Amino acid sequence: MNLLAMGAMGLVIPAALMGWAVTRLAVSGAVLDFPNARSSHLRPTPRSGGIGIVAGFMLALALASTVPSPADPDALALVKLIIFALVMGGLGLTDDLLSLPAKLKFTIMVLTIGLYVWFAQPVMLIEFTGHVHVTLPFVVGLLGSALFLFVVINATNFMDGANGMLVAGMFPAGVGLGVMGIMQDVPLAAYAGFSLAGALAGFALLNWDPAKIFAGDVGSLFCGAVMGAGGLALAVKGYPGTVWLIPLLVLPFVGDVLLTLLKRARAGRLSLAAHREHAYQMLLRAGISHARAAEAYACGATACSGLAVAVATGPVVLKLIALVLASLAFTVIYYRIHSFAYSQGVEKTAY
DSSP states (O other): OOHHHHHHHTTHHHHHHHHHHHHHHHHHHSOEEOOOTTOSOSSOEEOOTHHHHHHHHHHHHHHHTTSOOSSOOOHHHHHHHHHHHHHHHHHHHHHHHHOOOHHHHHHHHHHHHHHHHHHSOOOOEEESSSSOEEEOOHHHHHHHHHHHHHHHHHHHHHHOOSTTHHHHHHHHHHHHHHHHHHHTTOHHHHHHHHHHHHHHHHHHHHHSSSOSOOOHHHHHHHHHHHHHHHHHHHHHHSSTTGGGHHHHHTHHHHHHHHHHHHHHHHTTOOOSSOOSOSHHHHHHHTTOOHHHHHHHHHHHHHHHHHHHHHTTTSOHHHHHHHHHHHHHHHHHHHHHHHHHHHHTTOOSOOO
16 A cells, blocks of 8 residues: 555544534534425424534645655645635535525536636546547636536535435545545545545434434535545546546436436426425435435445446546446436336425
8 A cells, every 4th residue: 555545545534533523513503404395304403514524624634735645746736626615615604504595606606616627727638549539629628627517516415405415425436536546646636535535424423314413505515516626636637538437426416416407307397496306305205214315325326436446447438338337327227216206106296
């Protein structure tokens, strides 16, 4: 095990301890989330527990700066990622406290994402095989990278609606990002991935069913920002074809959101308004417990991250095939979940 591996993996425990401690403090001081017609919980529960995730992540990265590595991380790139994630988390915390208008929230998000991708390095090369690739114009690379970040951040936000669900999707993704960062000598991805995974592990102790606290938008937007930015860094600096593996890490969340939007659009119900038609919500409405639903997504996220790691050093075309096959498999599972819910008497719409 090299220095980068030991340093990155060693961040998990301190991140988890800090994540648990700060989340525990937040239980008694957080704003209450009162259930409504679209909620998956039945009693008022503290939210904004995501500040524990933020605290655990920041402690880990502070410790990472003292760890010797054979491939020194780009300090400026790390600072950019931290600032971006903190701004996203701050936006989420503000929304938790003040319930910002949706248009204002999305406008701030789009501007922040655009600025981050502009000052960071967007993906400029798309490989299809070892010899076939497309070099993107800067504007196209900028817009494509920004769109990816926007989708990942919002998908994470939309899917954080059940006890343990944020951890179920993002913990395996963080580990996958960290492992591939080690394999491909990209310290930024290694540190970000394992720091996030550790912080989520500490938070999970108080968020698993029955949850004592929710992450709130501060947690979901922060996690989405870290995964998206860390993934972009790995796609730019990692092995050829890694760009196909980053969506694979977050496939259960992104796939659920995109398929649900498509399903609602085909039924003439396309809207970004809150609803209860995501696959995990259909499971809950069919009587499946929060814990079982989160476990199902955790298994899916672990399988996707494991597949990404398994093909990380393989040919470019193998990585593309892995993403396509995983996406097809998830699509089948998604529609089978809906069919199961309908068979249990769940209505096909829930606004």
